[in-house]
Amino acid sequence: MVLLRVLGFSLALILVFTLTANLLPQVEGEVPVEKEIDLGALTMDSFVALGEDIYNNKGTCTLCHNDSGRAPDLSAMNTVAAANRHLKNSRYQGKATDAAAYLMESMVDPGIYVVSGFGKKGSNDTESPMPAVDKPPIQLRAVEMDAVIAYLQAKDGNKITVELPSEAPVSTAVAPSAVTTVAEASAKYGCQACHSMLGTESAVGPELNTIAQRMGVEEIRQSIIDPDAKVAKGFVGGMMPGDYLDKMSARELEMIVRFLAEGKE
Ligand code: HEC
Ligand code: HEC
Structure with a gap:
């Protein structure tokens, strides 16, 4: 029993260390690579931290979602409140009935609802310039998109409704390695x-x-x-x-x- 607890604690420590190590500024010339991590040992707090990291790094979300005005500045607004508003808009054509499903839809099929003023030039807000983030080159996994949703919900104090992944291990981007190509x-x-x-x-x-x-x-x-x-x-x-x-x-x-x-x- 004691042994198990010690083992569990060390696993948690390794996980926290791997997660925080990736939040530190990256050394010049390094790129995130796929690495196995045991999501089975995750807590909701570290899942949210993983989501924030994916949002800022692997997901490349902040390349567009920033204060440049070319995409909604998700980190500066309550994204869940916006999702709930857009769900009720008559232009909304998707299948989501809650904010979490809306956010997932926004990531895998951005064209379902195009926020007004942000559509592709000349498309009159019928086409989104945002790439589907589950497709190459971004290619997030379902569990990574769930982590991003958990982060978007948590950052403004909204209730986290996504579930912690149960299947483990899965791999995600955590450790940097040198850029050669x-x-x-x-x-x-x-x-x-x-x-x-x-x-x-x-x-x-x-x-x-x-x-x-x-x-x-x-x-x-x-x-x-x-x-x-x-x-x-x-x-x-x-x-x-x-x-x-x-x-x-x-x-x-x-x-x-x-x-x-x-x-x-
Ligand atoms: C967030 C979106 C975005 C990212 C990320 C981005 N670009 Fe661009 N890039 C643009 C846009 C929009 C233009 C056209 C407007 C302009 O010239 O500023 C452009 C213009 C260019 C041009 C000029 C092309 C031409 O025909 O005049 C080059 C070259 C270029 N980008 C290379 C890159 C490279 C290399 C990277 C990665 C290191 C990169 N871009 C990352 C959006 C982006
Ligand atoms: C190349 C630029 C680009 C990238 C990269 C990008 N987005 Fe977007 N995103 C946009 C634009 C532009 C819009 C507004 C148009 C629309 O609604 O589709 C948008 C809309 C959204 C919306 C809908 C917001 C609302 O209020 O309805 C969500 C949610 C979203 N993005 C999340 C993300 C996440 C999470 C990532 C990273 C995994 C990401 N985006 C990556 C450009 C981008």
Whole structure:
């Protein structure tokens, strides 16, 4: 019995350590990788912390959901209250009957309800620019989306209605490792959340598969370092993060620039 308790305590400690380690600022040149964690030992508090971490990192949610005005600033508003309001809107066409189901729907099928003023340009709020987060490149698992919902509910003091996962172990992104490929750099900085490249699609920004045909090395580097200096035709400024110069190592930046300009690594 004592042995079991000690064992349980050590497991909990390891889990808390793994979770908090990932909340610390990441070392330059590192990218989150998949790692096995025992979700069976989770408490609701650490599930919420996992959700917050996924929201800020693997989920790339904050690339768009921030104070730029290009997507609702979920961290600055009561997202559950907004969900309840939108459920009652006559434009709502989904199947959800409560806020948790609405939030899940928003993640896997963003077009079901497009928040007014935030639709794709020219679509009159009938199409969402948000990518389905359970599909590549973001590819969250059901349990990870549940954790995000738990976080969105908890952050404003709303009742947490999602259940703790019972099946274990499952893997999720927790530990950083070194960036060595363009795909890893893109995953770290969320390029594919907004751009079609490396085999995935997103129309938030210009497609980058054939960028070499319209831009040279210098221009490409400049548009990553200072995106709004020259806004691409047909797109609006203010969406692409403007702090890549601070965040990327020179090696990461040059790797991406060279890849885009030459079409190969
Ligand atoms: C590429 C940009 C982008 C990314 C990445 C993104 N979103 Fe969104 N999201 C949007 C935009 C724009 C809207 C508003 C249009 C709409 O309603 O679909 C939106 C809408 C939503 C809504 C509906 C809000 C409401 O009040 O009805 C939720 C919930 C949401 N996003 C959650 C998330 C979560 C969680 C993630 C990360 C796992 C995420 N989003 C990633 C752009 C993005
Ligand atoms: C949150 C969405 C978002 C993210 C994340 C993002 N971009 Fe962008 N990007 C845009 C938008 C929107 C534009 C067009 C408007 C502009 O030029 O500022 C753009 C423009 C560009 C352009 C210029 C393309 C042209 O045809 O003029 C390049 C190159 C580019 N992005 C590369 C990247 C790379 C590389 C990354 C990742 C390190 C990245 N972007 C991340 C939204 C994003």
